[in-house]
Amino acid sequence: MNKPPGADGNPPNGPREPRSSRWSDLGRPPLNVTALRRGLVREGGLWSEVDVVQRTGSTNSDLVARAAEGKAVEGAVLVAEEQTAGRGRLDRQWTAPPRSGLFFSVLLTPSEVPVARWGWLPLLTGVAVATGLSRAAGVDTALKWPNDVLVTVRGEERKAGGILAERAGDDGVVIGVGINVSLKEDELPVPTAGSVELAGAVSTDRDPLLRGVLRSLEEWYGKWRAAGGDPGVSGLQEAYAAGCATLGRTVRAELPGDRGVVGEAVAVDGDGRLVLATEDGVQEPVGAGDIVHLRPV
Template structure:
């Protein structure tokens, strides 16, 4: 049982969930010529994305904002994302990819997915799959579960804030929905959030630098093929819930050069989906 004090739960009461070490994170991530320029850890906020978008005008590229608890975290379509304090990684980064044409900025959430999956594979020993466009999946008891999500938002004329929410130590009785998962439930070899965050941000820096150096070209940077290789949506029967109450059912066959999901229908047509909710249909 979690001990309580007179004024409610103590922030030190859950010893399995130590606080992040901001000093050690800065020491490990901030270096001359590197992407990351500041790392701030706050105890509690509504949404790290909203906070960083609001301060983007005065912030340098590479600002990182991490929250121990998010009370109004948002996913796509304004879905809420909540979790107990210190049970996950909830962070946002400010990017200004001036070298990349605007029409290629749509790759940023997919790039972040690749970077997070790569970083978690190294640091947590967990095979993380990507559900197009921005969900992070882990396997729990032989079943695919959503353990995280990514949200990118414009910040002024020249910036993008990319936010990541990831369930790390959520236990089965704490899951917001039965279909959710966490690194702990997926038998991660490590759930040390300092280690995981450093690994993910280093991976993100590597991928972002590579993509930026290629002018955002998804082929030259190998982003397109790497995303496709780790995408659990490809080869599946899917239903795409499209804007205007339209649905498209078919096989997800490719990720195109704009990062869109190409769906082949039973009627023999192919349609590239740029926005929408994707449901993985179970095999018949």
């Protein structure tokens, strides 16, 4: 039977609605790049450009390559609706259904800050992400040292996001962020994962969530850069400690070289290292490695 004009949802004799239309998936609509640019890119602000791609392997790899080719400047933001080869620390894979999260990378060139202090950038990003999500989604967030974002799902802490920083040439750092937003229980990659939705968010609209996170990142980066990267003067060290779920717990640090250290996480020092008080009465700073929480606070 012939359909009357317009019966398929398209205007008679008019253009067909593209598959990438914002209304093509009401549960997980695509990001509105025009609104994002309007809300984030401004004169005198940090964010210089915002690009959204439908699908890529890794936004970090793409943005590092753009920077190497001179095609990206500080404040460039690259967002992917789907990331097929997203990477976490230690080359772990990060996968999620299309449009189910926020997968993005930013290019920063903190020339005013000594390189020795650049190690604070992943921790700074963690503070910014946790703050932005709390404000925009209304969820309780916490940080697991050094680069995990935690949410609470039915009384249990779960990882909902991760951060990866990579050098981009001699003067730049690309920071990648992955956040599970609307993943359902049966879509989680592992049982210990979580999402903003499962944590009881008041909103899972990714546009305001992304704007909130990037505005928070701009705010914290500005404070840190103005203080010459000093984590104490900028307030970053205090803010990170206040939101860090690792502090006060007995943890096991799995260090390079197959060495492990067990102790209570007592502080994050001025270099961003996690300080462990061991049973031997020694305070050992940990600058790199996996941290396993052994008991709750």
